[in-house]
Amino acid sequence: MTALVVQDLRKSFGGVEAAKGITFTVAESELLALIGPNGAGKSTCFNMLNGQLKPDSGSIKLFGQEIVGKRPREVWRMGVGRTFQITATFGSMTVIENVQMALLSHHRRLRAMIPFAGDLYRDEAWELLELVGMADQAGRACGTLAYGDLKRLELAIALANQPRVLLMDEPTAGMAPRERVQLMQLTADIVRARGVSVLFTEHDMDVVFTHADRVMVLNRGELIAQGSPQEVRNNSDVQSIYLGSGALYGAEPAMEASA
Numbered sequence: 001m002t003a004l005v006v007q008d009l010r011k012s013f014g015g016v017e018a019a020k021g022i023t024f025t026v027a028e029s030e031l032l033a034l035i036g037p038n039g040a041g042k043s044t045c046f047n048m049l050n051g052q053l054k055p056d057s058g059s060i061k062l063f064g065q066e067i068v069g070k071r072p073r074e075v076w077r078m079g080v081g082r083t084f085q086i087t088a089t090f091g092s093m094t095v096i097e098n099v100q101m102a103l104l105s106h107h108r109r110l111r112a113m114i115p116f117a118g119d120l121y122r123d124e125a126w127e128l129l130e131l132v133g134m135a136d137q138a139g140r141a142c143g144t145l146a147y148g149d150l151k152r153l154e155l156a157i158a159l160a161n162q163p164r165v166l167l168m169d170e171p172t173a174g175m176a177p178r179e180r181v182q183l184m185q186l187t188a189d190i191v192r193a194r195g196v197s198v199l200f201t202e203h204d205m206d207v208v209f210t211h212a213d214r215v216m217v218l219n220r221g222e223l224i225a226q227g228s229p230q231e232v233r234n235n236s237d238v239q240s241i242y243l244g245s246g247a248l249y250g251a252e253p254a255m256e257a258s259a
């Protein structure tokens, strides 16, 4: 089934056309990568998908329901989750408390947090931590976590809202290569098991070509290619954008022209 149908999205900032009629779909349980050079329009696209930015025109349907015109919180409630490059957790709270907070918010019980109710949704939080392999660190303060663990926690927090579509903004930015592969494998396993669809941007072409079911390439506000990783890698337009960077072949220093 199709989770997201995006049709002819357009957005200009003054004279800059950041989105020039973007059309694509995301299937259920699909891991879809959105790549493109700096300034291609990826953030603009994500910001429209989660309601932060209103498109000038176009339509975004989540399981048939129009999202355009709704506020970010409504879009989030409808099931579009998002993780950001900079992780947003409460450093002084423990790992499990952070997930409980997300669950409280999902269940609309934020007022019950004052004073913080220690046992609310603890079992559910525990399950999510087990899912992302963080249960053994449940009692640690978030501020003391290693970066890779913080990213896994962030995934648990995002899942607490039971998203139907999860937007991930450069999920592996700042991670060591081995950690990147592990996080994406974990993400892939979880989204497939739970039927979540993931749309992600990514700098690391190894991650993109190894883990994405499908890849879309944005350039100057236009989708210039989409298809399987293999098709996109072999596409001559894509090759010319990344020409000389080596990025399509997983060469590490090639990131200046990456997603």
Ligand SMILES: Nc1ncnc2c1ncn2[C@@H]1O[C@H](COP(=O)(O)OP(=O)(O)OP(=O)(O)O)[C@@H](O)[C@H]1O
Residues within 6 Å of the ligand: 013, 016, 017, 018, 036, 037, 038, 039, 040, 041, 042, 043, 044, 045, 259
């Ligand atoms: N709020 C804004 N005001 C003016 N111009 C903007 C704004 N947001 C984005 N732009 C412009 O729109 C274009 C697309 O930017 P966007 O940030 O979406 O690209 P991107 O692909 O996410 O880039 P990067 O990989 O560098 O984050 C750029 O030319 C950018 O300068």
